[in-house]
Amino acid sequence: MTAAAPATGGDTAQAFQVDLRGVVDLLARHLYSGPRVYVRELLQNAVDAVTARRAHEPGAAGSVRFRALDGGGLEVVDTGVGLTPDEARELLATVGRSSKRDLELGVGRAEFLGQFGIGLLSAFMVADRIELESRSAVHRDAPGVRWVGHADGTYDLTVLPRAADDPVGSTVRLAPRQDMDHWLEPATVATLAQEFGALLPLDVAVEVPVGAEGRAWRRVTEPAPPWRASYPDDAARAQALARYCERTLGFTPLTHLDLEVPLVGLTGVAFVLPAAVPPGGGGTHRVHLKRMLLGDRVTGLLPDWAFWVRCVVDADGLRPTASREQLYDDEALLVARDSLAAQVRDWTLATLRSGSALARGLVATHHLAIRSLALVDDEMLDLATQVLPFETTDGPLTLTEVAAQAGTVVHTTSVEEYRRVAPVARAQGLLVVNAGYVYDADLLGRLAGRRGWDVRPLRAADVAQVLDQVEPERELALLDALAAASAALRDLDCEVVVRRFAPADLPAVLLQDRDDEHRRDVARTVGAADDLWGGVLAGLTGDAAPAARRLVLNDTNPTVRRLLAGTGRPDVVAAGLRSMYVTAVLLAGEPLRAHDAATMTAAMTVLLDAGLGTPDDSTATTGPTDDEEER
Template identity: 40%
Template sequence: MEHAFKVDLRGIIDLLSNHLYSDPSVFVRELLQNGVDAITARRALGEDFEPAITARLHLQEGELPGLEFHDNGVGLSEAEVHEFLATIGRSSKRISEARDTFLGQFGIGLLSCFMVSGEIELVTRSAAGGPPVRWLAQADGTYTLEVLPDTPDTGVGTTVRLRAREDTDFYFEYDQLRDALAGYGALLPYPVHVLDGTQYAHVNAVLPPWLAYATGSQSPAERDEVLSYVRSEMRLEALDVVPIHSEAGGVRGVALILPYSTQASGHQWHQVYLKRMLLGNDVRNLLPDWAFFVRCLLNVDALHPTASRESFYEDDALTAARAAIDTQLREYVEGLATRDPARLDALIALHHLPIKALALENDPFFRLIAHAFEFETSTGRLKLGAYLAQPGPIRMVTNLDQFRQIAQVASAYGHSVVNAVYTYDAPLLRKYSALTGRELEEVDAQSYALALEDVTTGGLDSFVERADAALAGLECRVSVKRFEPADLPALLIVTEEQRQLEDIGAAREVADDLFAEFLDDYEAEYASARVARLHLNLNHALVQDLLHLQDDAVFARLIQMLYVQAHLLGHHPMRGQELALLSEGLGDMMRWGLRATHLGHLN
């Protein structure tokens, strides 16, 4: 035995308002869409008429506001009202026609009016002939249908009447309605009017200049007009305008280059129109992921919207359109490299992350602009082209602590080391090495320390023993080296394993007994790397003086202060032990200074 589905209209309305549509104001879009489709259908019949859509507000003191929305499109007959308005999901457009000609295709748009009104009244007269009919629907799913007298003043078309609820009267204010109509219908080819008895606006009387720019000559004057428009009307500054077009999907519009840096996680809005009706301001799946430094204003004629009409189906047409936009944005950046290098530098300075991401994906693009990428090095910020002009391999460090240690001595040896800890830097350098064959060396502080000039230990053994004793309990050993710069008295080298041990020690201070046992086991894995190295520079006068210092207390304190100084210069985190040494050492030195001053006075 077969049974028919039963539809709970209240449940459908809840689905529309809470899950399908992002904002109740989309009822304005749905009414506009139905009006545009009706006019399009009537024009297809070959009739000669002046198309128009009018939204009229009725405001009476003591009553909730009402809205009358009229189009002079094709209208509906009595049979069509029964078939299309009383059947959930049935569209008055055949699917093939809907995809190619009309804006709508799902047959649920009129129900969105229930999000702002308790009932929907529709009066319509078909261009095919017959009397007008009145359809009155309630939110509980009931409706009545009445055939009206056939009078001469009842023209072809459809009028929808709504009465606001107490919680939705905001959407029936003149300014709110005008802005919604202008937002959704600014590009529509048919005039859209709004009035309330005292105020009137033709909301789409002037087309935004970006659409003309996208389809016109794209002259400098048109470009400036677009920039002026987005500045005044959209409160958006833009560095430049890039025309966008794709035969696939029928895409036309512009990409605005943002004047501030962005991140991949910081999604940008894109204002997208479908057949010149606003689809949404948050359409996310039309642009390539790397292009998060642009905002787009686009009109689309041949892509397929989802049921909410706020994004597009992922199909072959969308894939092809996205690929075309990808190519055009890439060609824009490539063009700057040859015709306007200064602008390319400014663009990369602001949007280095998305541009570097694209370069990693695209070898020809990488070869074209890689030399313009800027990196932090031990000799200052350098473009890759300037860095490569130096002899030797590309040297890079992928750990910030390691870079800070290396930077103190690398430049003195004529080495420029890249601090490749920032997003994409290390992959870009590896890619450059792979594509060009330029040697790439990933260095660390330990390897640099091994390269420092050894000093013959003869006669220095006792000195090193005294220095080690001064640092007892700090898990640090002393060696004597010669290195540049000569004004750097000491260099502290902490391996990554030693850094892990320090982190474990900090965690143990706040850990409970159970977690402390786990840390003990973890610490055992790094037991062989427990000792840091303090390299004293024999080229420095203070270190040479220390060789002859006999006062053990003063010697120990000076070694400790050199250790603390090297700690600070290397940007190593200060533990409680180092902070205590710093405080005690400064106190001793002040006392020594006061004592020397006092003795000087006595003499």
């Protein structure tokens, strides 16, 4: 096949030589997702032909028939506008050329789904030979035409005599390539035709086997899209749409909402997923253009925060990419995306405000999606404070309830920090919100900037103020014990203090302060900097950097009091303190560092030796007795 170039000056025009095998390889490997799309391309050609005929003959019936050929192969017959011999040469002798027929009929390319030449060539992905017979519905007196294309890039074109009773339209016959005949089997063709063309506004049927020898036509198109069909009542419509969702998307929806964007001719429905999905774990939709399936995993239709719904839509004003499997990113898509996002948002707000069982189910299932939307939408942020439950030391509460009880919303920024302080805070009546989960810290950060809300991260001082100081006499008595305890944990970068707090069965709690961490970072920088910059930074920080962590020992705990009594062996007391530190790390939900694990092992060794005796103890048995050896 060739594409002619115009002559310039006195030079002779040369023709580009197109390697059809290379074109087919390009289509199969780089343009289309696979051979299965050949059915879609043949359907698109047939629909375009019917569209063109209806422009010339309003009200003309449109049908497409797929039939298996005896001996293998596939035949596709449509009642479209057909071709004259000249139109066949124009369309099929040059790759990618459109017909002048569009202008003659007054129909622009926007009315068509595809491009005839490229669409027909896609059949070479499954066929070695393509035969097209066509008779024009516009030029009734014109002869028919037979075009036969071969995989080696050659073709034959024959003019057929015209009889008065010859039907108009086109017939395409495919002879399968080696090892590709399964793509032309009736069951496969019926499945693909229904997938791609179920919503097409014309009669599409596939001849399928029935019984041992029989055959019957199976219609694969529906009279109307399910969301535009007529139903007895809303309940029947909801049930029908749920069944459609199960059939096409593979899940039973929690509910649905109708979508419409008149500016781009879009209608459809959004289905709410019945189970939570992680952020970014979805966001693909089933999209039809002019009722032909574009794809069932189309992206870019909704913003990222709407990952909890799946849409099925049909549009007239959106453009496909070259592969016709994704949407072209242009102004029309931007308008559609903004409008659809607003519709999903408004429905969500109205549903949550209703306080219905659906609203409660939506919060329970898709609270992450609501949090995600609240990060970008002030109205949803205000509503989220009233409906979203947060984990707190007083049980699940909304932020509105937390503010009403405590006045100030105090929150941790990590789950580990919450677990570290929760037992003490809960026992002392300190209300703390766990904002360590996805979106929570950012959401509270946005809320902190809104008028009327006092929101701040938890500080070590918040916990310290609910811990009771020990009596002055007791504090003096523990000076030496605390100095020894701090020395025992110095290599762990941990300072030891003693307080009294509930519950009494909690021996220690580990505290960490962000301000202290900042000062320590600066201190490390001072140590690494030269004298000039080190002096400047040291002047800015003032006091020496404290330890990274504080191990707060509970003086109401019996084990702690025994460790601080000063009557035990120093190595055993130090091992007990170090094991208590590692236990506090674990209770805080933090992972053990390699140094922490080694600390626990060494401490356990000391404690076991003290309790069980060392291996070289005179009372220890180093081997079996003579009687045991005899037995």
